[in-house]
Amino acid sequence: MAKTGNKLAEVLTSRESDITSQWLELQAKSWKNISASEQLETARKSRQFMESLKLAARDGKIENVSGPQWEPVRELLAEVSASRAKAGYTPIETASFVFSLKEALFNILREEIVDDPAALAESIWQATTFIDKLGLFTMDSFQKSREDIISRQQQELLELSTPVVRLWENVLALPLIGTLDSARTQIVMQNLLDAIVATRSDYAIIDITGVPVVDTLVAQHLLKTVAAARLMGADCMISGIRPQIAQTIIHLGVDLSGVTTKATLSDAFAVALRRSGYTIVKDAKGAKNGREEKQTSAGAN
Amino acid sequence: MERIPILKMGEFLLVTIQVDMHDRLALTLQDDLTASIVKYRSRGVLIDISALEMVDSFIGRMLGTIASMATLLDASTVVVGMQPSVAITLVELGLPLRGIRTALDVEKGMLTLHSLLAVNGESGDDGH
């Protein structure tokens, strides 16, 4: 057993450059839409891989790819997986980095171990075993990298999609677009409360025109947000209640009795202004001046 | 023994909670406040919790008790300065905080107290 274990390691050392160049040829077959710089990078990584592999096979146990001597190999594979996940490669394209090594290695092994079929079989078996394990490891890393990317993008999306708008000195508006799940609610509450503190607003309006579904959970999230704003001394209203939403809310038995609700954002805004002590007055002269201004700027364009 | 100081501000009392309160301190505060409301015939109490990084059900109970006792003595209570992370946590915790009015800070709290007194048809300052 020790003899053939060493045989594989020997071949990896003595025929390193041949194995590498065959391997690169095999990889190149699947390089359809890959830029020259990416090809160079892959070639470089492949050479590094062979270097680390040679040492790992020599110093460590060939079957135990999770051992410490295989650390450099695993690290390199993790790097390749991460960069490929980021670049949008498929899982198969990423794993083929490792799996394509098999054919090259088998060819060279057949050349080197000529008159000992048992030894050849043993070496090929060992080669296929460690390559499979490394291939699976590559898939796993790829998966993890993809998950990391997705969760980071989710977070960015969450933060971008809940802006708080200052409608007037004392009035904030939060137009919600899309679903309201518990993760989003946390962001919404944080943004809203921070804005209440920063602007010292007494009124906030959550507009749900852009929220397609209002079920019990969404209603609970809305009520939580209203309650949180109240604890900060701000009165929170809900606007954008479409007829179907109104019906759903009644059916669900959600208690919105403590909350001012309006069909439109403008209605809610008018209420907030009135409660803040503002009166809106229509003035004929002002309207005439406005129409003239409009004409002038239209003409200038 | 340490006590939380109570400041007289006209017809109102101001309490600023700045320490991580343990039980005895909370009970002492309740006693001191009720005594002060009676002594100064205060119409309102402002409790400033802007230094509190956490409000649990015990502190919530204490605030509720203070508000109830103040009401019995014909005074209104406004809790001011709750930190956003505390508000979000309280809402998640499910603490009802019934009968407790809140305002953003001391200034708005005073305005709230004034308007509460005006609504009740009696106010020292604007001479109704």
Next chain:
Amino acid sequence: MTVISSESLEIRSSEDIVTVRQAVRKKSVTLGFGLVDQTKVVTASSELARNTLDYGGGGTVRLEILENDRKSGLRLIFEDKGPGIPDIERALSDGFTTGSGMGLGLGGAKRLSHDFEIISKPGEGTRVSIVRWK
């Protein structure tokens, strides 16, 4: 899941509840929790520490920092040798209380945590474990 650090504290008096809160705050800052997450776990610990003291007759809390290759978190394990809770379902639903007060401790702590486990038998004490992940 590995426990990479563990610290035990006694809960025998109401001053100890403050100590527990401060220790939990410190650990959650070390873990890099955001402010809201810190507040949630500190508040949950205050509720459970109070339960341990008031209903459990005193006990201990173990603070553990957990880590695996995907995430890290803070686990708090509260144990007492008190009378135990006969009806856990009822205790978890709000409003339950054997004494005066709001009795929100158990349900509240559960709502503020990501993971929640409770083992309690009458006469055998109570063990509550909560985890908040980063």
